[in-house]
Amino acid sequence: MERIPILKMGRVLLVTIQVDLQDQVALGLQDDLSARIEQTGANGVLIDISALEIVDSFVGRMLASISGIATVLDATTVVVGMQPAVAITLVELGLSLEGVRTALNVERGMAMLAVDDRNRIDD
Amino acid sequence: MKQENAVFDQVLKASPEEFIKTWVSEVAATGSVSGSAQNDARELFAAIQANIASDADLNRIDGDAWARTRSVLAALSQSRAAQGASAGDTNHFVMSIKKPLFDALQKDLGADARGALQAVWLASTLIDKLAQFTATTYQRSREDVIQRQQQELLELSTPVVKLWEGVLAVPMIGTLDSSRTQLVMESLLTRIVETGSELAIIDITGVPTVDTLVAQHLLKTVTAIRLMGADCIISGIRPQIAQTIVHLGIDLQGIVTKATLADALQLAMKKAGFVITRNKA
Numbered sequence: 001m002e003r004i005p006i007l008k009m010g011r012v013l014l015v016t017i018q019v020d021l022q023d024q025v026a027l028g029l030q031d032d033l034s035a036r037i038e039q040t041g042a043n044g045v046l047i048d049i050s051a052l053e054i055v056d057s058f059v060g061r062m063l064a065s066i067s068g069i070a071t072v073l074d075a076t077t078v079v080v081g082m083q084p085a086v087a088i089t090l091v092e093l094g095l096s097l098e099g100v101r102t103a104l105n106v107e108r109g110m111a112m113l114a115v116d117d118r119n120r121i122d123d
Numbered sequence: 124m125k126q127e128n129a130v131f132d133q134v135l136k137a138s139p140e141e142f143i144k145t146w147v148s149e150v151a152a153t154g155s156v157s158g159s160a161q162n163d164a165r166e167l168f169a170a171i172q173a174n175i176a177s178d179a180d181l182n183r184i185d186g187d188a189w190a191r192t193r194s195v196l197a198a199l200s201q202s203r204a205a206q207g208a209s210a211g212d213t214n215h216f217v218m219s220i221k222k223p224l225f226d227a228l229q230k231d232l233g234a235d236a237r238g239a240l241q242a243v244w245l246a247s248t249l250i251d252k253l254a255q256f257t258a259t260t261y262q263r264s265r266e267d268v269i270q271r272q273q274q275e276l277l278e279l280s281t282p283v284v285k286l287w288e289g290v291l292a293v294p295m296i297g298t299l300d301s302s303r304t305q306l307v308m309e310s311l312l313t314r315i316v317e318t319g320s321e322l323a324i325i326d327i328t329g330v331p332t333v334d335t336l337v338a339q340h341l342l343k344t345v346t347a348i349r350l351m352g353a354d355c356i357i358s359g360i361r362p363q364i365a366q367t368i369v370h371l372g373i374d375l376q377g378i379v380t381k382a383t384l385a386d387a388l389q390l391a392m393k394k395a396g397f398v399i400t401r402n403k404a
Contacts, residue, residue, distance in 0.1 A: 082352065
């Protein structure tokens with residue numbers, strides 16, 4: 001089965017989705033990612049979906065649940081690079097992904113996570 | 124050639140100039156006449172004559188044999204529609220052919236009452252059908268114009284403006300319905316990606332009423348913008364509309380709203396880290 005690679009960059013895990021997500025692949029990603037967060041103690045997860053052009057309600061829900069899982073494991077999730085068509089589709093499907101943080105591109109997502117990391121240390 | 128066609132062919136051939144003159148003066152006598160009436164009449168006359176001579180079935184004008192007459196009529200009603208002539212005048216022009224045609228039939232078949240009546244009946248139904256065809260074409264070309272204008276209105280009224288580095292604004296004008304919202308959403312989201320803007324201001328000063336449906340459309344747009352990773356401010360909420368929103372119990376929580384576009388811009392600048400100062404002279 002196809003797997004989505006998860007890259008570790010410092011305290012952040014970077015996931016770039018380059019293919020249209022099959023349900024099984026999405027479930028696999030959810031498993032892998034939660035395991036990696038636990039292993040590495042990462043406090044940030046960045047999911048780049050700029051190459052994703054087709055979404056369904058399942059993928060939408062999966063993004064929300066990944067974010068939820070990461071929060072429980074004390075990591076912040078940022079979804080970056082969503083295409084206009086994808087955003088419109090998700091809204092029409094009634095999925096507003098409450099609680100998921102978003103950014104325009106990877107660079108800004110990284111900056112967001114860096115600020116978040118600094119705030120954690122300050123606390 | 125069929126017998127009835129032969130009768131009409133003979134009548135039309137007899138004195139074409141006279142025929143057209145009577146026709147145009149009949150048009151002028153009972154309605155307004157356009158400058159090109161003479162030429163239009165000549166062209167239509169030639170087409171009808173040619174079709175009748177080629178033995179076209181007088182009862183079925185939708186056949187191939189009437190193609191030439193139909194194309195002349197279509198061109199006629201389209202050009203009249205474009206010039207803004209009324210449907211009545213356009214139709215009247217075609218109907219007026221009855222006068223010279225009946226005159227000529229009477230002259231030719233005056234002695235034979237039975238034959239004349241039948242010929243008049245045939246001519247009458249034929250011309251009615253031609254007029255009906257003209258009316259349909261006229262209406263269709265007017266509808267095309269309306270549709271094109273609607274489309275243009277839709278596109279005109281939703282420009283996405285760049286207010287500042289990283290700040291986009293959409294001044295919404297007119298009633299918000301699903302198709303408008305869809306268009307605004309698409310163009311705004313596309314521009315956000317193109318310019319990498321992190322803030323979008325939707326100004327609803329030009330939206331006359333806000334009801335639950337409009338509010339829902341606004342909420343959808345805001346959610347889509349947020350999903351893309353940008354923020355959204357709604358500005359230009361007039362006092363009347365603010366009251367309506369509260370009375371209807373519409374929940375705008377989680378959306379930043381400002382009274383004017385100026386306030387929204389100020390907030391946007393502040394969020395982007397700009398400081399506005401004034402150099403007094």
